[in-house]
Amino acid sequence: MKSLVRPAAALAAAFVALTPVTGQAADRPPFYEPPAHLPPHNGDVIRHERSFFYLDPFKHTHANAAVQRFMYRTTDRKGTPIAVTGTVLTPNTPYGHTGPRPIIAFAPGTQGLADKCAPSRQMPEGTEYEGLPVKHLLDQGWGVVVTDYQGLGTPGVHTYMTREAQGRAVLDSLRAAQRVPGTDLPADGPVALYGYSQGGGASAAAAELAPTYAPELALKGAVVGAPPADLDAVAANLDGSAYGAFFNYSLSGLGAAYDIDVDAYLSRHGQQVTADLRHNQCTTQALAKYPFLNSRFLTSDGRPLTERLARAPWKEVVADQRLGAHAPTVPVLLSHSRNDDVIPFRVGEGLAKDWCARGTTVKFSPNRVLGHILATAATSNEGAPWLRDRFAGRAAPSTC
Template sequence: MKHPSVRGCSAIVLAAVLTFGSGAVAQAASAPATTPATTANPLDFYITPASLPANNGDLVRTEPSVFYVDPLKTIRAQASVQRIMYRSVNSSGVPVAVTGTVMVPYAAWTGSGPRPLVSYAPGTQGQGDQCAPSRAMATGEEYEGIFIAGLLARGYSVAVTDYEGLGTAGSHTYMARESQAHAVLDATRAAQRLGNPQIVPGGPVALAGYSQGGGASAAAVELAPQYAPELNLKGAYAGAVPADLPAVGRNLDGGLYTGFLLYAVTGMGAAGGLDLSPHLNAAGRAKLAATDNECTLQSIASSGFLNTAQLTVSGQKLSSLLELPELKTVIAAQKIGNGRAPQVPVLLSHSVLDDVIPYDQGRQLAKRWCGAGSSVYFDVTAGATHIGGYAAAIPQAFIFLERRFSNRSAVSNCWLYG
């Protein structure tokens, strides 16, 4: 296990999301007073067993958990909450154990048909094991908790993956397209195999996520027809998708979110089985090792506006490593919309003022998917910065999910991008 560190919530994010999610908070305010069973060491749950079940999505173990929406633990979600460990497979086809959380609202589903399930892909959490959403949700420190509570308030069951290596053994393969897609889809399968009568196998499913989660949702909706064809997938919301990593890396280098580039160097190296340490000097190796134990806010504070040329043997910026021949092949495999396209409707959202993932990433992905015949609505917002884009996307995301689960016709603006 990586050592614990401070994890916090961004007041800016919470304030922005609360503007759109006050109903979710109100419905989450009062929950039964029961507490989940605990083990002698809560971290024992995350230890990977010597052998895994036979099929992707099969459950390894489960335990009761809890979801607090706020760090003061004053708002507890009105839902049954289970922490899960399930089998998935990484980008190299190797079976891995992944953890996550499954939640079912206590309130009866009043819509038509079975209760829908949303498989939610979290945004950037960090690289340390303590950053796993299943741990943060139990302590009220998951910065996307308000949006997740909004899904529950609308009556949907929710599965939230921790991704490969976040909480469990090994490195978190940050931004590894296939690994993240598999983790999202297998979390859906695992939720349907829990035996909860409110999550019906074959019931309606949608995917959702923003930023790293937008990339995971987009990758998952592309792969679903081949990887998980049995899922009754209705659609996917994907916000601020980092669809082409080299451009994102160059944009991050030296800015406030330089820590995310450090995550990507570790994640891509792990996904490709590459040792990049010969390209780093002593300061670079020490910085990468330290960042591997940090969560998002800690990395923003420790690496914001860092001159990454001080970390490399060549004296070039860290983003230059993305052009190394051995890493370039790995990076190229992460491109979303590269010969693959969704077979269900998708809502893409991106702010023209995004300071983390350039707006053109979303526009070009919309063009690629529309050109392949997919049903895409590209929602262009003017949310200030990456955080503002997150908040600005929320109303359309909820409307999109409601329309997909009520089987209303999909809206597409591909005529603008096809």
Template sequence: MKHPSLRLSSAFILAFLLAAGSGGAATAAPEPADFYAAPAALPPANGDVIRTESSVFYVDPLKAIRAQAAVQRVMYRSVNSAGVPVAVTGTVLVPSTPWIGAGARPLVGYAVGTQGQGDQCAPSRAMAAGEEYEGVFIAGLLARGYSVAVTDYEGLGTPGSHTYMDRASQAHAVLDVVRAAQRLGNPELVAGGPVALAGYSQGGGASAAAVELAAQYAPELNLKGAYAGAVPADLPSVGRNLDGGLYTGFLLYAVTGMSAAGRLDLGPYLSVAGQAKIAATDQECTVQSIASSGFLDTTGLTVSGEKLSSLLDLPQVKPMIAEQKIGNGRAPVVPVLLSHSVLDDVIPYDQGRQLAKRWCAAGSSVYFDTTAGATHVGGYAAAIPQAFVFLERRFADRSPASNCWLYG
């Protein structure tokens, strides 16, 4: 059974709907009938390419706007939080226009927000169908001349469970899709070229986790910085905020995703109705989960009659949940832009503020951008201009701004 993953929001998709090439590389294995089927044996190194296929990226669901870029789906080797090698898929995009900036063309490792739990929700599928709600941001990166590598995360599209919100798994998937992009043999994607990371919500958590681990996990990358918006840095707090609200489906994703990642059996704590609800949600994408689980009373899903979020406080679960905390003894060695809206209704504003304090205390260069974007969706939109400015400055090697003095 597949397990859920945190998707951003239906309003996010509505915002996207209102907004508004191919390459080649030698494959490492024979092309199967299903691109997403993992091979029996994986290559030796994380980031090694398993196979590729040509794809396309439509910015809008009407397929009226096709990105002018060489687009490849890629399957690559990564490693999950238990250290087990896994096959992960993603998409690599290289703009058709020449890079006119100094040095090599920059590459952005982009981490998307919550997509859903079913394999059909994988970003690499959604981008080809014009249904990726973060397509406008990705198109903006391409318009600035940056190549983009987008991971599908562990188990989303590929066999196995999508370990939604698992810190290490998501970080590895993001860093390894960047490695894979640089190993495709495309002269526009050179090893040692400038790299940055970016993402919002679940993607913000993945970007933040990746920039924490980059120096240790992928020291060869020429990482210039990372943008991370609305980071769900402390999962129990986020879970309690979601429980019973419009985005209760995200909590279903998180509880079962953490169960899969931590190899914990939460089945004994779920009622018959709870087990049936989890099984149904396992096959859904974000819009369906919002429709089917919004404002759900989760007390009927547990044997104890307590809210579903109470499972995050079980003694046998707490150690694994504590390990998911971002900024818990780890900190970036490159500049970071954190952004969070004070009006965020999904991930509490204090999550971002406390993460900034932890990283600043560890000596990182952090700029914490407070916005007043209405709701989680508004915070996403409000952060975009600052995110693009940050990336431009980092790729130009300009001195980073920091407001850590506010958190001393």
């Protein structure tokens, strides 16, 4: 199959890459501008090129892997074909285990909304804050593919927190990684999902969607860290907190996905702040510039936007993003800190219970690491050996 899939993908990529691009933004490199016509299948590769992955902004340390940046076809939440970008990495060392080299779909955590925040743009600059978890997966000998999601790097507002769009982008990144020419990754080998925070939600969404959206993938398991499974609970915790910018990201992203004009709710100051977050600030800069951002200081009527979530159209939009209504058919490791200051512990605990009730094999792994950011290391440290066991065919543990 490998010999058939890759030449077909290369032909499709060559054909589509020659199609003229239109409407390129001034700050968007030509690589990120989609062609006028997309290839026919989800996961089809549109274009690819050599890239780099540095672990520091001084570019002293790079990952021991071959790196390619690529554009591929996926679909948005409505099922409309779209182009998104990503990065695929293959370790330079041979895979030292039985069977083909596995591929991990790494679903990124919150990067920001500006195009410059796309992981495929930050990895070559050494500014990707999740560089160490990605390297940890590469160190296991696994291939890794990192999606940029819809609208992050490519045109449009990044549809942050949109369950179906994120889950599809992750699954189609695996399909694309199997088709990018020159990666030396198997076209039909074992794959798995990994993500923390926004990435945990995207990994969870992909695990729920996989049985119907990508049943051909040889999916072995999913690592889900601190998933924002219930946006009502997350929003109440975020608005006005040190991570208040994330709440603003959610409104912008969901508004873009559901064609809701968020600016209509905002004062002139609120519109200015939101535009700045959409176009200029990546996560670390946004948190430093807008600490304790409270939506009531951004709205035209002085009421917090959390009040809107209980009414149409936002009530239905938020309900659409709820995780746990569908059962993954592969084992899941769900890691969450009891001291998470961004996504309440009870949200991850509730998702584990929902999946258990629907028959999924879940290992729910609480920890007591202080804070959301530091707890990503706990997920990384536990996730790698758990995935190693899944690829070895060992029985998955369950806490259900």
